[in-house]
Amino acid sequence: xxxxxGNFAANVIESAIHEFNEANIILATGASQFQTLDTIVxxxxxxxxxxxxxxxxxxxxxxxxxxxxxxxYLKQRFLEKVGQVKAFHFINGNAKNPLDExxxxxxxxxxxxxxxxxxxxxxxxHLAFNDPPADFxxxxxxxxxxxxxxxxxxxxxxxxxxxxxxxxxxxxxxxxKQIMKSQNxxxxxxxxxxxxxxxxxxxxxxxxxxxxxxxxxxxNCTLYLDKASATLLP
Numbered sequence: 001x002x003x004x005x006g007n008f009a010a011n012v013i014e015s016a017i018h019e020f021n022e023a024n025i026i027l028a029t030g031a032s033q034f035q036t037l038d039t040i041v042x043x044x045x046x047x048x049x050x051x052x053x054x055x056x057x058x059x060x061x062x063x064x065x066x067x068x069x070x071x072x073y074l075k076q077r078f079l080e081k082v083g084q085v086k087a088f089h090f091i092n093g094n095a096k097n098p099l100d101e102x103x104x105x106x107x108x109x110x111x112x113x114x115x116x117x118x119x120x121x122x123x124x125x126h127l128a129f130n131d132p133p134a135d136f137x138x139x140x141x142x143x144x145x146x147x148x149x150x151x152x153x154x155x156x157x158x159x160x161x162x163x164x165x166x167x168x169x170x171x172x173x174x175x176x177k178q179i180m181k182s183q184n185x186x187x188x189x190x191x192x193x194x195x196x197x198x199x200x201x202x203x204x205x206x207x208x209x210x211x212x213x214x215x216x217x218x219x220n221c222t223l224y225l226d227k228a229s230a231t232l233l234p
Contacts, residue, residue, distance in 0.1 A: 017047055028188075029070040032191075033118065049086055054105070057129045068160035091105065102143060105142045117186070121212040128173045131148040142174055149164070180215075186222055192231060
């Protein structure tokens with residue numbers, strides 16, 4: 001699953017560089033992205049010095065050296081492997097003023113066309129850290145998101161935190177509308193624990209209670225599942 005998703009994303013990046021002499025991409029983190037990112041890193045023919053990178057989200061109040069930091073994750077699993085890029089706009093989760101950090105990122109991403117966004121679906125159906133009920137209408141690219149208990153328990157279950165009390169209650173997250181502006185979306189969802197969320201978001205109506213269901217409305221979203229996450233689909 002991850003290899004297929006990574007190959008697709010790498011091809012989009014290469015095509016954008018060929019056509020526009022640059023590529024602007026959004027990366028996701030978490031357990032769902034391990035193989036996808038590895039495959040993109042190993043792809044031949046991508047000139048990373050022409051690639052500008054954003055990422056979906058980051059916890060508020062943790063340093064970039066925290067084991068659960070998405071900045072640390074992306075530096076270790078991606079940036080250190082591909083080397084020099086045109087720009088990598090990390091979200092500073094421990095900025096003194098998170099709203100100012102959102103505004104900084106908003107000013108960076110607003111002028112750009114995003115060629116491909118990598119995303120996943122949470123156990124609660126969230127997209128980035130837009131937990132249910134999600135706001136489908138907010139235009140701001142980066143927002144302050146409140147994390148619900150199911151979302152926070154998922155982070156404990158995946159081993160990023162020791163217990164629920166350790167998981168931050170807020171994060172800086174890319175909004176649904178900003179994600180949907182991407183020309184291509186690659187959505188990778190492994191594991192049986194995601195099967196109900198996949199069913200709700202794929203077969204159900206578009207609903208703020210299942211935030212990733214909004215992907216149904218995107219013209220170029222490709223959903224990658226493994227057998228376990230697809231068990232509840234016909």
